[in-house]
Amino acid sequence: MPLEADDQARVDDAIRESGADPSGNRVLVLDASDSHKLGPFTVICTILNRTIGSGIFVTPAIVLRATSSVGASLLFWAFGTIVGMSALLIWLELGLSIPKFELAERDENDTVSEGRTSLQCVPRNGGEKNYVGVHPNAIFPCSANSCQLEYIYNNPKLRTTCTFGLIYVILGNLSGNAVAFGIYILQAAGLEGHDSLVRGLAVICLTAACLIHALWRHGGIALINLMAVMKTLILVAIVVIGFAASAGASFGHGPVHGETVDPKTHQKTSNFDIHSSFAFASNDFQSYSESLLFIVYTFSGYEQPFYVLSEVRRPKATFAKTTIAGQGFACILFMLVNIAYLCAVSFDQRLNGELDMATVFFREVFGNELAPRVMSGIIAFSIFGNIVVMTFTASRVKQELAKEGVLPFFRFFASSTVTPWARLRQHFKPSSKSDYEPEQSPSAALFLHWIFTMVMIGATAPTTPDTAYTVLVSLYSYTVVMLIGFFVSGGLLYLRLFSRNRREWIEQSGFKPWFGSTAAAIYTAVCAFLVVSRFVPPSSASPFSKANTGVQWYIVPTVGLVSMVLGIMYYYGFIYVYPPLFKDGRVLVVDREATIVREHGEYVQALEIVDASWERKSGPGSNDTEVEEQRFTVLEK
Numbered sequence: 001m002p003l004e005a006d007d008q009a010r011v012d013d014a015i016r017e018s019g020a021d022p023s024g025n026r027v028l029v030l031d032a033s034d035s036h037k038l039g040p041f042t043v044i045c046t047i048l049n050r051t052i053g054s055g056i057f058v059t060p061a062i063v064l065r066a067t068s069s070v071g072a073s074l075l076f077w078a079f080g081t082i083v084g085m086s087a088l089l090i091w092l093e094l095g096l097s098i099p100k101f102e103l104a105e106r107d108e109n110d111t112v113s114e115g116r117t118s119l120q121c122v123p124r125n126g127g128e129k130n131y132v133g134v135h136p137n138a139i140f141p142c143s144a145n146s147c148q149l150e151y152i153y154n155n156p157k158l159r160t161t162c163t164f165g166l167i168y169v170i171l172g173n174l175s176g177n178a179v180a181f182g183i184y185i186l187q188a189a190g191l192e193g194h195d196s197l198v199r200g201l202a203v204i205c206l207t208a209a210c211l212i213h214a215l216w217r218h219g220g221i222a223l224i225n226l227m228a229v230m231k232t233l234i235l236v237a238i239v240v241i242g243f244a245a246s247a248g249a250s251f252g253h254g255p256v257h258g259e260t261v262d263p264k265t266h267q268k269t270s271n272f273d274i275h276s277s278f279a280f281a282s283n284d285f286q287s288y289s290e291s292l293l294f295i296v297y298t299f300s301g302y303e304q305p306f307y308v309l310s311e312v313r314r315p316k317a318t319f320a321k322t323t324i325a326g327q328g329f330a331c332i333l334f335m336l337v338n339i340a341y342l343c344a345v346s347f348d349q350r351l352n353g354e355l356d357m358a359t360v361f362f363r364e365v366f367g368n369e370l371a372p373r374v375m376s377g378i379i380a381f382s383i384f385g386n387i388v389v390m391t392f393t394a395s396r397v398k399q400e401l402a403k404e405g406v407l408p409f410f411r412f413f414a415s416s417t418v419t420p421w422a423r424l425r426q427h428f429k430p431s432s433k434s435d436y437e438p439e440q441s442p443s444a445a446l447f448l449h450w451i452f453t454m455v456m457i458g459a460t461a462p463t464t465p466d467t468a469y470t471v472l473v474s475l476y477s478y479t480v481v482m483l484i485g486f487f488v489s490g491g492l493l494y495l496r497l498f499s500r501n502r503r504e505w506i507e508q509s510g511f512k513p514w515f516g517s518t519a520a521a522i523y524t525a526v527c528a529f530l531v532v533s534r535f536v537p538p539s540s541a542s543p544f545s546k547a548n549t550g551v552q553w554y555i556v557p558t559v560g561l562v563s564m565v566l567g568i569m570y571y572y573g574f575i576y577v578y579p580p581l582f583k584d585g586r587v588l589v590v591d592r593e594a595t596i597v598r599e600h601g602e603y604v605q606a607l608e609i610v611d612a613s614w615e616r617k618s619g620p621g622s623n624d625t626e627v628e629e630q631r632f633t634v635l636e637k
Contacts, residue, residue: 027411027610029403033437034599037313040322042221043305045228046389047326051301051334052231053386054180057358057379059294060338064357065543066287070260070347071277076291077338081331083526084299086519088327090489092320094131095306096510097121103596103603121510122596122603123315126400127306129168131488132160158406162574163567164484165401171479171563172397173449174390175456176472178202181383183465188377198465202457205384209391210450216421217439220392227385234378235337238361242340245365256364260347271342280347286538286553293530297477298334302327307393314600320511391449399445405590405612406574413448414610416440467550474551478534478560486527493520531557579614586614 032038038046063073098121105116124130182201186194213220241251248255258271260279269276282288305312305323312319341357344364358379362371402413422438460468495505496517506512513519534557538544546552579585591611596603 027403027414027612028607029399029414029416029610030437030440030607031605032311032440034313036217036311036437036439038221038305038308038311039313040318042225043312043319043322044326044329045225046304046308046393047301047323048232048330049224049228049301049385049389050304050393051299051327051330052228052235052382053174053177053298053301054184054379054383055294055298056235056334056337057375057382058180058356059298060341061357061360062294062543063291064347066284066291067282069278069281070271070342071274072281072288073291074277074335074338074342076288076295077335080292080295080299081335083296083523084302084331085324085327086522087299087485087489088302088323089513089519090492090523091127091131091303091306092323092511093509093513094488094492095123095127095309096316096320097505097508098130099124100508101594101596101603119508120603121316122594122605123309123312123319124400124605125308125310125396127303127309127397128484128488129161129164129397129400132164132484132491158404158575159568159571161401161404162406162571163564165404165406166567166570167479167484167563168394169398169401169407169448170452170455171476172394173206173453173456174387174476175202175206175453175460176469176476177383177386178205178453178457179460179465179469179472181205181380181387183469184376184380184383188373188380190373195465199457199461203454205387206391206450206453206457209384209388210395210446212388213392213395214441214443214446215419217419217441219421220388224385224389224392227381227388231382231385232333234382235333238358239333239336239340241365242337242343242361246343251365252367256344258342258345258347271345271347282542284539284542286533286536286544287542289530289533289536290538290542290544292526293474293477293482293534296526296530297473297481299327299331300477300481301330304389304393307396310605311396314602315604316510316602317600391446395442395445395449398448399442402445402448403590403592403608403610405588405610407448410612411610413444415442415444417443419443464550470549471551471556474556475559478531478556479563482527482530483560483564486524486531489520489523489527493517493524496520583614584616586616589613589615 060073060077063076064070067073067076100119100121102117103120103122105118179198179202182198182205185201186192186198191197212223245251245256246258259268260271260273260276271277302323305319309315309319341361345357345360346364356379359372359375362375363369365371399414399416401407402410404410407413417440418438419441422440426438456472457468460471463471496502499505535554537553540547542548544553579587589612591609593609593611595606595608597606598604599606
């Protein structure tokens with residue numbers, strides 16, 4: 001849908017103004033045009049492709065071994081669906097409410113009401129980066145054309161941005177999944193004991209994902225959609241096969257039934273027998289805690305579309321419906337898959353710690369050695385799709401962090417470039433449309449993402465691939481999912497219950513979740529519990545003990561908390577050490593000038609010009625070294 005004439009004129013003027021800047025300080029970042037935006041199907045595929053990774057194939061066996069109970073493991077998975085849906089409702093309320101700008105009111109015919117303005121949300125990329133940074137007051141003290149953003153954790157300025165930025169730039173990647181990709185590729189090929197080859201395959205996997213999105217935006221999105229459909233069909237096939245096996249169907253190996261031992265009669269009975277399904281439940285606290293962490297991580301694909309929210313078509317009209325549909329479908333499918341596994345896999349199979357549940361399932365059903373290798377190939381395929389979608393979304397978060405001016409070479413990493421595919425297409429088959437805009441990609445941010453995936457692969461090189469996978473996935477789960485999740489959900493709980501503007505927040509929220517503050521309370525409590533409980537040592541028999549994981553129990557939570565401390569130290573170094581030593585005491589001033597236009601009846605951001613410079617502060621307190629608060633200017637007619 002082409003822009004209105006006045007909107008298009010303002011976009012063209014902003015582009016010309018940026019290009020005429022002789023200082024080189026201004027960075028023009030074009031948002032995706034309507035023809036390049038993500039539709040509802042892609043939003044759902046983004047959730048499914050990230051959620052269906054190695055977790056649904058591997059985690060069920062981990063949870064079953066940890067709880068030693070079919071009933072307890074299924075209850076944990078059921079609770080995981082509640083936690084996953086609660087998290088999505090939190091992200092929806094924040095994502096469709098922040099930031100708000102004072103914009104012209106429109107009547108039912110989409111005509112401007114002269115002289116009347118109202119606060120309206122204009123969705124942005126970045127996900128949690130925006131939510132932990134925006135204060136509820138941001139939606140109230142706004143001038144006619146601008147809105148100064150404050151912070152929830154706003155004393156001092158930019159501390160939250162620096163802390164989140166350091167954590168996400170370093171740990172916000174799936175390097176652990178890439179290691180698992182290498183492991184499963186070698187298992188599919190029938191090769192073992194090649195640690196260097198595993199890491200080589202991990203590097204190839206991560207590099208390929210970055211190159212796909214840097215070279216061809218539409219190609220990367222099409223791959224995300226295709227792989228999401230294929231992975232969903234694989235899980236549906238597992239559900240059908242499992243339920244068919246439970247009904248007595250044979251797949252060439254005779255009928256199979258998931259069985260356990262009744263503790264009273266010592267006779268084999270169904271996994272789902274209420275008298276035996278809880279009989280052998282573990283009494284190790286840490287095993288339950290770790291199991292819940294793995295399950296919550298498995299459901300953590302819901303946040304991916306929020307990282308690219310400004311690239312979604314008609315977000316206010318469709319985004320909530322599509323994300324709820326995608327996450328809800330994933331929750332139902334995962335519960336059915338877990339039940340299907342247990343329809344064919346006997347409880348005692350959990351004791352074999354070297355096999356994931358999906359491999360055991362296929363071996364039991366098909367009864368040959370080829371089936372596990374095929375399953376290994378399927379898991380590797382699933383993991384690659386997981387990495388492709390995370391690379392696409394995480395690069396946008398890192399681009400948004402660069403726009404804040406807190407990263408080295410931030411102008412470079414904040415930029416977007418026309419993809420090579422678009423250049424070739426325009427060269428050999430030029431578009432005749434006057435409003436044609438070639439696709440762009442945050443290539444520099446993709447490069448930043450790639451650098452730190454390589455750093456994480458290299459940092460775990462002295463360990464075995466299995467240990468590296470455990471450390472990297474646990475570290476991501478603890479810091480990015482749980483630690484940041486706690487601050488996001490806790491911040492929303494504060495906005496709803498304790499802030500002085502809580503009534504205004506609830507009334508003007510762009511999305512009103514079911515049951516009010518219940519979702520925020522549930523997710524805050526779960527995150528807080530998992531952050532603290534990781535410091536409880538597991539028993540020696542636990543699958544999470546050092547004997548089974550190769551890692552001391554306290555390593556991951558300690559590194560996770562230290563990463564937050566390092567982020568705070570980075571802030572103080574950036575504010576109080578770097579300017580006096582290298583900038584002659586100047587302060588960083590960042591102007592972010594957004595051009596807001598109407599598209600499909602909604603206000604969206606068409607482009608943003610980031611102007612950052614180190615300036616000498618004048619007036620009272622001129623000797624203080626601190627970063628000036630970013631100025632957000634809105635151009636909207």
